[in-house]
Structures are given as C-alpha cells and as structure tokens.
Amino acid sequence: MKTTHIATIAALALAFTAPAARAHHSFSAEFDVNKPIKLQGTVTKVSWINPHTWIYIDVKKPDGTTENWGVEAGTPNTLFRLGFTREALPVGAVIIVDGYESRDGSKRANGRDMTLPDGRKLFMASSVGNDTQSK
C-alpha cells in the first residue's frame, strides 16, 4: 500500500515536473555532471541580467591566491517579483555555492544551491509559491 502510494506520488511528480523542469537553456550542455564543486567566496559583482543572473565571487585557494568565479542563476524577474532588490546581495557578502563546474574548464559554475556561511539559504523567501494565482 505504501509502495503504491509512493509510486503514485512519483508518477504525479514526473507528470508535473517533466515538461517544466528546464531552465532557459540546457545546463548539462554548459556544466559537467562529473565535476561537482563547492565554493566559498566574497561577492565582487552581481549582474542582474536576463535570461540568467550571474554572481561573481573571489575564492581563496589553499596556496593563498584568489580566483574569480562566475556563478549562473535564474532570471532576476522572479526575485524582483518576490520583492528582492539589488541590495539583496551586496558586494563583499560571503556565500557558499554548491554546483557543477563548466565543461570547458572556465571558472564558472551553476548555482545549484547557494547558502550563507551560517547555513541559511541565499534569497530565502517566505513568499515563494504565493497563492495569488489561479484560484
């Protein structure tokens, strides 16, 4: 019974997510599933551009040198609609990025998960999934 229930949920999940579960372009054509990466760095620039926001961070390497990485995220429109402003991620903020490295070896990663050093999710939004639509 429990198995059936889980199977049903899985089927429903598939039915729902399959058509919509894609960003503007194929991230697997840009980033490498075999190169997961975790970066901690200081924000140097945020490009609030469409179709994807880019967040740039300085990451300190063990040898003391610094590398600047670009992290690809979603459309800024969604965040604007949620009430975030350009001040939401100031230059100098420290963030942790879990993602995948680019396939061409450039210092780029996708922002699969972005958190603050205390573990809170970056852009935590209580209003995500607001219920003003459709009903």
Added chain:
Amino acid sequence: MRTAAVATLYVLALVSLDAQDRAKPQTGTKTAATQWRTPWGDPDLQGTWSNQTLTPLERPKDFADKPVLTEAEAADYEKRLVQAGNVDNRQPGTVQDVNLAYNQVWWDRGNKIVADRRTSLIVDPTDGKIPPLTPAAQKRRDEDRKASDNERSAASWLDFDVYSRCIIRSALPRLSTGYNNNYEIVQSPGYVAILQEQMHETRIIPVGNGTHLPSSVRQWLGDSRGHWEGNTLVVETTNFTDEGRGSTFQYATKNMKLVERFTRISDRTIDYQFTVSDPDTWTRPWTAKLPWNRIDGLIYEYACHEGNLGLEHMLSAARAADGKK
C-alpha cells in the same frame, strides 16, 4: 403614450439586466455587455495577467476517470505537486540535477490548480489527452528528442532550439511554465496587443480584418487576426514557421491552425481557450482551457538576447569536448 412606452422598455431592460446578473457571477451591478468596456465600446481585456497554473496539460493516468477533483482532493493534489516541483528536493550527481540549474527561489510555478479543479487543461477530447500523433509527427518528435540529446556536441547555434537562442519562448499557444508566465494586454480601436513577458515579444493582432498574410510569409508567432463574437475575442493564427528547432507547437507542422478565445468573466479573470488543428500532426483537433488571472504587479523586461551568455558557453563546452576526443 410615448413616455409610457419608454418607461416600459426601461423596466424590461432592467429585468433583463437583472436576469443576466444573476446568471453570471460578476462584481457590481452592470452586465457583461456593459462591464469591462473600452471607451470606444469593445470588450475590455486590458491589464496584466498570468496563466500560471499547476494543472497539467494532459490528465495524469491516476486521474483517468476523474476529470474534476473535490475541494479536499484538489488541496491534497496541490500540496503534492508543490512538493514534487520543489527543485531543492533533487538527486545530486545526475544530468537532471544539473539541468534543474538553480534552487527553488528562482522558480515561480505557483501553488494552485485551476479554480474549477479540472485534472487537465485539455477539455476536448474528454479524456484530457492530446490525440494520437500521426506517424510523421512521431518521427518529428523523435528527431527533436535526439537533437536535444546532441546539444552537448553542438556545432552551431543552429543546433539549439529557439528558446535557447532567445528568439521565442515557444510557439503559440503559450502554456504555463516555470517562471515569467505574465502578459499585458493593451487595446486600441482595431487592434489588441499582447506583450508576453518571456521572451518579450508583443503580438499585435488586427481586429476586424480577417485577411491573413499570403501563405508564403511565415513568422515566428504566425499571423494572427481577431474578431469579436459577443464579448469574446476570437483570434485565428496561421502562417507559422518551422525554421528552427522548437519553432512549432508540440511537434506540429508550420501549417497548424490556432484559434484562441479570450472572454472576460470577472474583474480578475479572463477565460482563455485554444483549439489547435493540424491533420499532419494530430488525428483530430483538440482544445484546452486555462484561466488568465489578473496580477497586481508589473511586467518586467526580459531582454534575453542582451545577456544570453549561455549559448556562447554551451558552444565553448562543445569545442572543449572536441579537443578531448
């Protein structure tokens, strides 16, 4: 005598108005015939709207015999869909994980199914399913899937679909997607314009001029012509193009015919229905219905071409892969 006749007509008119009011759930005391009118007398569809919904286009197998849910079932279904659609719950180390890209805050799928609690947007056929594809359409579908799998070794920007290339979000008609499901309608005498937030295109629809462009003229969004049927804006679109991957709707040919019907049914809702027909693709025409709900915010610019670094990066990745072969 004349005064009495006018008074009688007035009373009859009031009775008639009253009957219509009770028949339709509307705000205020006016009828649909007089409510939501432009200054020049056309039905008024203007404003900012969203077609965001969790209701799937096709009816899921689990609801094969359940075209409409009860309130309790709908609440449970919505909860499960929201949970299933939460990209923060994902399996690391998979291609699907990479393609989900970024965490949940960037996605905006909503958390409600359509207000009448249907289990599919498709209302015809009554099984809620897209009619069977013709053999030629099945071939187009399979070829498109193969081309999608081959993006990682793309030789040119032409190997990517029109969405990745920032040309159009998808062919008409538009369904609810992961984010930016927003539209702004502006009218003037003889025209209705629909700005689509993603990818910033504006459909300019002549109303009352039913003559389509010559069939040799093909456009990404086809050629739309509108007319009013009572309070409903009926828009017929033809002249689509198949120049580019993903430039046609659901594996259809460029000869697909689209008929859309926009009817204002309340202050905050447009009833939107579309019917698509293409004998080279489906064994019969089919119709879907989804509401456009008013939003209180702005439409934001989505200048896709200006920052489309993804295309450059994907091609760079493909060339790097070439070097490793």
